[in-house]
Amino acid sequence: MTTRHLIKTALTALKAHKSRSFLTILGIVIGITAIILVMSIGQGAQDLILSQIQGLGSRTIVVIPGREPSGPSDVAQIFSDSLKEKDLALISRKENVPNAEKIMPIVFGGESSAYGNETYRATVLGASADVFDVFDIYPAGGVPFSESDVRGRQAYAVIGSKVKDELFGGSEAIGERIKIKEKNFRVVGVLPKKGQVSFFNFDEIVLVPYTAAQDSLFGIKYFHRFIISADAEKNIARVVEDLQATLRNSHGITDPKKDDFFVQTQEDLAARIGIITNILTLLLVSVAAISLIVGGIGIMNIMLVAVTERTREIGLRKALGAANRDILRQFLLEAVILTGIGGILGILTGALLAFGVSLILSQALGLSWTFSFPISGALIGFLVSGIIGLAFGIYPARKASQKNPIDALRYE
Amino acid sequence: MKLIEVKNLEKVYQSGESKTVALDGVSFLVDKGEFIAIMGPSGSGKSTLLQLLGFLDRQTGGSYKFDGKSIEEYSEPELARIRNEKIGFVFQAFNLLARSSVYENVRLPLFYSNVPETAWDSKIKSAIDAVGISHRIVHEPGELSGGEKQRVAIARSFVLDPEMILADEPTGNLDSKNGEMIIKLLDELNRKTGRTIILITHEESLAKYARRLIRMKDGKVESDIRI
Numbered sequence A: 001m002t003t004r005h006l007i008k009t010a011l012t013a014l015k016a017h018k019s020r021s022f023l024t025i026l027g028i029v030i031g032i033t034a035i036i037l038v039m040s041i042g043q044g045a046q047d048l049i050l051s052q053i054q055g056l057g058s059r060t061i062v063v064i065p066g067r068e069p070s071g072p073s074d075v076a077q078i079f080s081d082s083l084k085e086k087d088l089a090l091i092s093r094k095e096n097v098p099n100a101e102k103i104m105p106i107v108f109g110g111e112s113s114a115y116g117n118e119t120y121r122a123t124v125l126g127a128s129a130d131v132f133d134v135f136d137i138y139p140a141g142g143v144p145f146s147e148s149d150v151r152g153r154q155a156y157a158v159i160g161s162k163v164k165d166e167l168f169g170g171s172e173a174i175g176e177r178i179k180i181k182e183k184n185f186r187v188v189g190v191l192p193k194k195g196q197v198s199f200f201n202f203d204e205i206v207l208v209p210y211t212a213a214q215d216s217l218f219g220i221k222y223f224h225r226f227i228i229s230a231d232a233e234k235n236i237a238r239v240v241e242d243l244q245a246t247l248r249n250s251h252g253i254t255d256p257k258k259d260d261f262f263v264q265t266q267e268d269l270a271a272r273i274g275i276i277t278n279i280l281t282l283l284l285v286s287v288a289a290i291s292l293i294v295g296g297i298g299i300m301n302i303m304l305v306a307v308t309e310r311t312r313e314i315g316l317r318k319a320l321g322a323a324n325r326d327i328l329r330q331f332l333l334e335a336v337i338l339t340g341i342g343g344i345l346g347i348l349t350g351a352l353l354a355f356g357v358s359l360i361l362s363q364a365l366g367l368s369w370t371f372s373f374p375i376s377g378a379l380i381g382f383l384v385s386g387i388i389g390l391a392f393g394i395y396p397a398r399k400a401s402q403k404n405p406i407d408a409l410r411y412e
Numbered sequence B: 001m002k003l004i005e006v007k008n009l010e011k012v013y014q015s016g017e018s019k020t021v022a023l024d025g026v027s028f029l030v031d032k033g034e035f036i037a038i039m040g041p042s043g044s045g046k047s048t049l050l051q052l053l054g055f056l057d058r059q060t061g062g063s064y065k066f067d068g069k070s071i072e073e074y075s076e077p078e079l080a081r082i083r084n085e086k087i088g089f090v091f092q093a094f095n096l097l098a099r100s101s102v103y104e105n106v107r108l109p110l111f112y113s114n115v116p117e118t119a120w121d122s123k124i125k126s127a128i129d130a131v132g133i134s135h136r137i138v139h140e141p142g143e144l145s146g147g148e149k150q151r152v153a154i155a156r157s158f159v160l161d162p163e164m165i166l167a168d169e170p171t172g173n174l175d176s177k178n179g180e181m182i183i184k185l186l187d188e189l190n191r192k193t194g195r196t197i198i199l200i201t202h203e204e205s206l207a208k209y210a211r212r213l214i215r216m217k218d219g220k221v222e223s224d225i226r227i
Helices: A003-016 A018-054 A074-077 A083-094 A147-151 A161-168 A210-218 A233-251 A265-307 A311-319 A322-366 A375-401 A405-410 B044-052 B076-085 B102-111 B117-130 B146-158 B176-193
Strands: A060-065 A100-115 A118-127 A156-159 A177-179 A183-190 A205-209 A225-230 A262-266 B002-015 B018-031 B035-039 B063-064 B087-091 B166-169 B196-202 B212-217 B220-226
Touching: A003 A018, A003 B102, A018 A265, A018 A322, A018 A375, A018 B146, A018 B212, A060 A265, A074 B087, A083 A225, A083 A233, A100 A210, A100 A233, A118 A156, A118 A210, A118 A233, A147 A210, A147 A265, A156 A177, A156 A322, A161 B002, A210 B176, A225 A233, A233 A262, A265 A322, A265 A375, A311 A322, A311 B076, A311 B176, A322 A375, A322 B076, A375 B176, A405 B087, B002 B196, B018 B044, B018 B063, B018 B220, B035 B044, B035 B176, B044 B063, B044 B166, B044 B196, B076 B087, B087 B146, B102 B117, B102 B146, B117 B146, B146 B166, B146 B176, B166 B176, B176 B196
Parallel strands: A118 A205, A156 A183, B035 B196, B035 B212, B087 B166, B166 B196
Antiparallel strands: A060 A225, A060 A262, A100 A118, A100 A177, A100 A225, A156 A205, A177 A183, B002 B018, B002 B063, B212 B220
16 A cells, blocks of 8 residues: 555545544644743743843843852842942952943832822832943933932932833923932933833833932942943953952952852853743643643544444455555554644644734733744654654554454454 | 365364354365355354455364465465455445445555556446446445445455455345345356356345355355256
């Protein structure tokens, strides 16, 4: 029997039992759908996070206080106070870190801001005047605060578009005084709608000179981060080394294992986040894979019933000249075609659902989420469903092929 | 040249402790071109004999030579090939594929043959034509009468020009008029093309069409006469 006729025969048999064929593959459809959905969303999440990191620019280096977290239990270490004014002065000296282009200290925290009767809980970001260049965002109305404002510890604020809407509605904000943590700040600028950049949503932010934030809002004399940009991509590693040497010297640390700060490049961060999202995706995919196995068992079950039901047909085919291998191939092919169709349907539904999710996330929640079709996932899904057809189809197919034509014909 | 040589053929069915002797030393010879009717009460072993002759089963004792070659010498795929090329089956219950047209049913043996596909269509159509149901070619078995179904089955049995057609009570599910027509078809196949026909029947009136009558009882040949 030629392959073409084999396929024809198998398709005819499947068409004859349309609704049962569909029910048979439902498990596979659901399994593959889940895998495609999870992979697509995992990829989308990774892309989103990476694009936000890249919003900071690839030459950006971040110095974070505390020991580098080596696991989830170390997270508390981040809230350390090891980055001081003295460190800022040291790393700002050209001879210590010659390849640093810009050095920006920041402090941040959620604080309630108020104007008249309106209040809004915004993220307050205290930074140097470089913040506008570093994040590439400038006031649409009013002016940014300057370096001399920072040095003069001026209580100026540049507010995000959503903060402006919440506190002022349609009326003019520039020149008005808002209260942040009961302290007066004068609004000097309003940011345009910008959304998420790196880890900050600039629509919900209040930008103030870090000096003012340290003094009157947070009451601290240290920094939450130093954000440094290298003068060239190739010098990133040098800047990291210089920063580490300078800070260790300043903190009197000789053993790098005892560092009370850590330096993170965008590349590090991207790799780290990539690993986390990959592990999560893998975990979810393996859960989905279990449903594939369940689906495979379902197929085996229904194929076994079909073999019994079609005993007479098998006998007839043998009487007319089908050898055992012809019957084996026919039933095996039916199983593989079934699971293959299941795989394709699963890939399509999975992609459709993932696209729906991406629409919801980008339209309703305003995330810059992009839909990505996991081509490798689709290929793997298709292959796996075919293999499941083979694996779970072989037993029923063998049973079918080994039926004695006589018993098969006698079967009522 | 003898087409069939059967010597002391035995078939014992064993299931657990119980033994059923279906054939108990059957011997006869069949020439090419014979038309034989086998009669006997149910349980006399005639169906078992036909199944052995048709390579659907293997004997438990004795010997069976087909075309000069013993059945033991054939492998499973070779037996399948002989069933395909040299033997045509007609069953009491028709055994047509539901949800397949007359054309597709007659085509079924060709799937398993070496006949090039270009020759299929003319073979199928001439077989359907020969049994006189060309007007039903696109219909499915469910839409056919019993007589028509059996005619489709006969067309299917000789579409590959077999040496021998084995018919196991082909008229058992038909009224006498349709039954006679089916036997006449088989008779015609025997007379026109010299095909060997072995027919199992319960009806004396139909057995008369044959040129030789074998009567069986308790797994043995009771009488074997030419008529």
